[in-house]
Structures are given as structure tokens and as C-alpha cells.
Amino acid sequence: MDYILWIVTACLVLVSFWKSKQKTREALNLAVKKFGSVLSLFLIVMVIYALIISFLPPGLIQQNLGRNSGLKGVFWALGMGSVSVMPGFAAFPLCAALKGLGIPYYILAAFSISLMNIGVITFPVDKRFLGFRVALARNAAALVVCLVVVLIFKWIFGES
Amino acid sequence: MQTGRAFYDVCLYMLRILPCSFILIALLEVWIKPETVVEHLGENCGWQGNFWVMVLAGFSIGGLYVAYPMAQTLQRKGASLRIIFSYLAFTGILRIPMTLFEITFLGLPFTLTRLLVALPLFLLSGILFGTVLTRKNYRLKD
Numbered sequence: 001m002d003y004i005l006w007i008v009t010a011c012l013v014l015v016s017f018w019k020s021k022q023k024t025r026e027a028l029n030l031a032v033k034k035f036g037s038v039l040s041l042f043l044i045v046m047v048i049y050a051l052i053i054s055f056l057p058p059g060l061i062q063q064n065l066g067r068n069s070g071l072k073g074v075f076w077a078l079g080m081g082s083v084s085v086m087p088g089f090a091a092f093p094l095c096a097a098l099k100g101l102g103i104p105y106y107i108l109a110a111f112s113i114s115l116m117n118i119g120v121i122t123f124p125v126d127k128r129f130l131g132f133r134v135a136l137a138r139n140a141a142a143l144v145v146c147l148v149v150v151l152i153f154k155w156i157f158g159e160s
Numbered sequence: 161m162q163t164g165r166a167f168y169d170v171c172l173y174m175l176r177i178l179p180c181s182f183i184l185i186a187l188l189e190v191w192i193k194p195e196t197v198v199e200h201l202g203e204n205c206g207w208q209g210n211f212w213v214m215v216l217a218g219f220s221i222g223g224l225y226v227a228y229p230m231a232q233t234l235q236r237k238g239a240s241l242r243i244i245f246s247y248l249a250f251t252g253i254l255r256i257p258m259t260l261f262e263i264t265f266l267g268l269p270f271t272l273t274r275l276l277v278a279l280p281l282f283l284l285s286g287i288l289f290g291t292v293l294t295r296k297n298y299r300l301k302d
Contacts, residue, residue: 005177005180005181005260005264006180008180008184009183009184012183012187013183013187016187016190016191023190023191024187024190026190027186027187027189027190028183028186030189030190031182031183031185031186031187032182034182034186035178035179038178038182039178043171046171047167050167087223088255088261088262089178089181089257089258092258092261092262092265093173093265095265096266105266105270108266108270109270109273112262112266112274113253113274113278116252116253116258117249117252117253119224122223122224125224125225126224128228128301129228129232129300129301130300130301131301134293134298138245138289141249141285141288141289142249144281145278145282145285148277148281149274149277149278152273152277153273153274153277156273
């Protein structure tokens, strides 16, 4: 998987360079800048994750999010996804780590998709642009979509 | 000790993936200006609007703080409410950088399933919001 990504990236950089040196240099500078700004945040998230894993009893995570957590697990995951504000580059490594602990895919889907589409903490931003009622409706609609996604993930991936 | 090891592994893994993702994101940003895409989303954009709104959402970065000003721009350009609400929903599921991360960490089957299920549903919710709110002469706040 990784090497395909590197090949695609290298090809695109070459095409870009061939089209315009100036723009390619601009893009690479931008990439370095963005990378730098994100790196520290990513490290912080992973440190927090490492701390949580070492201090929370593993049984607690299994019990609430594991294979036998049932509906409770889905609601925990949806709830955590909805209230968290976390960029994807921090969330997906976290999901992969949870996967390593044996948390099933549908729980990870519940967390990641509600994280991206439902905002409890960021609700004031929704409200500012949409007004209270439409903002609420938008989040409610997203919640319905999340539930359907979770059901289908459970159906396709089962408990794995 | 085990946690330290896991931390080290995931960081190493990220370093293999991250540089590519960021170079791709930067290339997209330099070469494809959102303004060009917005031009395709004005009044009477027809069915192609669905395509362009996906492109626009795919290239969007940052969260709501970027999405809402863009939605206002779309409104000023005369885009329909259906397009605007589809755009807002799609920014949550289609962002290319995010999707790249997802594929690398959770695998292609995970991402494809998510997209194939969520995309039609959000398209539907966009149509629903568009139809109901257009009837009420709703507009985004400035």
C-alpha cells in the first residue's frame, strides 16, 4: 500500500514540475509547512493515547467497545465521535490502534463517521451560519446516516 | 513498555505515509483553485453540479471554519440550497487528505464501504434539505 502511494506522489510531482517549476516549489514548501504544523499535534494525540492505554484497565475498553459490547458500544462510539473535535490525521491512527486491541470495524466506523459529521462542541459554528433549527436538523440527519452506516458495517464486516 | 513500542510503531508508520499525503494535498491546493470549481456550481448547474460539488468537498481542507465561508460563497454565486447542503455534508465524508489517511490506516474495504453507504444517503439528505428549505425561502446567514 505505502509504495503505491509513494509512486503516485512521485509521478504527480514530476508532472507538476514539468508543467511549472515555480508552482511545484510552491507546493513542496506548502507541504513542508503543513507537515510541520500537524506533526506536533499528532504526537500529542498519540502520547495521550499511549497514556490512556497504560492507565485504563484494558478490560474497561473491551467491555465498553469490544465485540460483546453490543448497542452500548455503538452508542459509546457515536457519543465519543460526536463530542470529540479531532482531525482525521489523529483519529485514524487512533482507530488503527483500537483495531489492534480487537475493537470491531463497526465500532470504529461509528466513531470515525460521527467524528467527521456530528459536532456537539462545534454546534455554535453550525448555529452561527445555519440558525438553530437547521443546524439541529443537519446534525440529526447526520446521526441517522451514521446509524445506517454502522448497521451496514456490522452486516458486512460482522464482529471482525 | 508495550505502549511505548506501539507508540514507536505507529509513529514510524505515520512517517512512511504522512509525507506523501501532505505533498498530494499541497499539489492539489496549488494546481486546483477552488474558485475555478465554484464557477461550475452557480445557477442552472444541472446534474453536473453533483459532480463538481463532490470535487469541491474533496479538495476542502480544515473543518467547518473553511466549509461555511465556502458555502456562503456558493450562495452568492447562485448555487441552489440542494448543492449547498450536499457540499456541507460531503465535506464530512469526501475530503481527499482524510480519505487517504483512512485508507492507509483502516484499509480500502473500510473506506469504500463508508463512501458507498454514506454518499447516497447524504445526497438524499441534501435533496431533502434543499427542497424543504427552498420552499421556505431559507438563506444561510452572512
